[in-house]
Amino acid sequence: MDPAKLLDILGNENRRKIIQLLANRPCYVSEISSRLGVGPKAIISHLGLLEQAGLIECSVDEQRRKYFNIANNMRLEVSVSPYSYTVTLHDVTFDRGKNEEDPVEKEIPPGEESSTLFLKLSSRLKELKKRQEELAQMQQQLQVEYTEAMDHCLDSIEEIARNPVECELLFELLKNETTLATLCYNLRLHPSIVNANLIGLTKRGFIEYGIKNNQYYWKIRETGVENE
Amino acid sequence: MDPAKLLDILGNENRRKIIQLLANRPCYVSEISSRLGVGPKAIISHLGLLEQAGLIECSVDEQRRKYFNIANNMRLEVSVSPYSYTVTLHDVTFDRGKNEEDPVEKEIPPGEESSTLFLKLSSRLKELKKRQEELAQMQQQLQVEYTEAMDHCLDSIEEIARNPVECELLFELLKNETTLATLCYNLRLHPSIVNANLIGLTKRGFIEYGIKNNQYYWKIRETGVENE
Structure with a gap:
């Protein structure tokens, strides 16, 4: 969906x-x-x-x-933060009929054991719920760390960018690997201007490009910086 | 919110x-x-x-x-499954001003190092994103396990319940610890009927009650079953 x-x-x-x-x-x-x-x-x-x-x-x-x-x-997750808005839907389609062939279930002796089994399953459910809450907390913490790292990154961009276009380009690429066309569209800038600045940033070792699905993608450089 | x-x-x-x-x-x-x-x-x-x-x-x-x-x-999480519908909102309010006093940030030497710092921060952001995706996958997996365990539990309830009311009560308590009043409301049953069945299930070792906020809460028994 x-x-x-x-x-x-x-x-x-x-x-x-x-x-x-x-x-x-x-x-x-x-x-x-x-x-x-x-x-x-x-x-x-x-x-x-x-x-x-x-x-x-x-x-x-x-x-x-x-x-x-x-x-x-x-499972729908919506995350809103000063630097990102993401909506993800995990459509967990799984074949519940499969359980009937589950060998574990067949091993369970019927009758007198069913009450013990029930209590075991119930405590298993409780465990799973607890684990879900733990994961949710970890995700929350990660989101805080992400925003903090992004804050620092922006300070750092202001120091290294030599003009507003460079600033915008680094910010865009920080969020996602992007094609030239998308950069031009998002920043509403002419390709020649974007291209000139991309080349400048590449020369200074901040960004690089890769090929994916037969398209050039610009991204922040993955290895350390050499001298300018 | x-x-x-x-x-x-x-x-x-x-x-x-x-x-x-x-x-x-x-x-x-x-x-x-x-x-x-x-x-x-x-x-x-x-x-x-x-x-x-x-x-x-x-x-x-x-x-x-x-x-x-x-x-x-x-961070909003909506989880819909055959046995549960939960909406959780994590309102991650944190003091972004605090970062300015962050000693780690102050230690960073200015100028020539800012380009290295930027690339480091950028790769940190990438790591955080990856970790977020991993956590989301783990939660998806947990949701599948939860539904599977719930499927098994329902089979098990059908075996141990002696009448439809017991069946409904066990199902309700499986999802949540609940008061008598809530059980009566949810199942639309008279307190005397609910009570009689709760006592029966308690005697057979399936459920027990606890006190929380000065109220009696019924829940699935947490320890193993003794003989009936």
Whole structure:
């Protein structure tokens, strides 16, 4: 799914509430409607949108009543900082049917052991949750370090750049390897000006170019600096 | 910030584009308006909303023109899976002014060394980015493991539960430690029914209760099971 589409979906409070309900348990339209205090017509329209996006799916029970449930695992990360805005969607599609052939599961003796197994699985779930929280904290810390390093980098760019164009180019390349065309577009500068400055920076050992997918990419130099 | 508020904000494409622009560089209203092809009136209204939410801030340049930039570091994580929907917002407020007193920075010799420093910082940024990607992958993997463990747990619940209410109670407690009141509300069951089943499950060693903030919380038992 396109992350922008997911953000559009999550931008609506009632849709968020529907997802919340379905993550708790599969539901009928009537249940969702009464829980949210929203008419079934509006609920059906939201459900249609969610289903079309692949976020939920619909099944039919023994009484031929339709119910909805979350279709898959998704993880959306939005990171906003003074130097970057990234939206990543990890669409964790995995084959849950595979579990049935899982040899580990077949080894489990049935009957009397199922209660022990349940408690073991429950503590495993708790562990996994804790690990998730730890990772989230590490990511937060990394984001702080990134912004701090970027602050230092900007100070450093101001010292080494000989004109505003060099300054802008180094800043752009710091964020991403980029083609000449993208640099011209982003900085709204004529290719001849950009090119002249790129050559100057290359000569002074700050940047270099590489080829990727048959295109020249400019980037900050990866090795140490020799003398000018 | 309330994560729901951030999702409301990000639910609009033009607001996302504005954040994208500002994460690239601070901008004037006129720049944003021309880049997005959207009238300044609409842009000002979006900017007002973003500023009010603390996502961006406004400064004035030497010509007394207002420009906007991203105010801080934020990290939003939305995780949707068949068994959980979580939205977490890490509001990484940190004092960027502190860097100026950073002793490490003061130790850096000025002038001739600044070019080496720049390349070092640039490779540090690259490392940090790589580490961020690694962590994101680990979290994805964890989410898959969590759903798999939850699948197994549900199979196991079906084996040990003696009636549908027990089944629902174990499922609820698996997701969270919960009070009696919340269980009654979530399952829409009378307290007497819920209580009777909680006592049954406690006697069979599956659940237990603890006290937190002067309230009784029910949870899956943390130690192994003795005989019934």
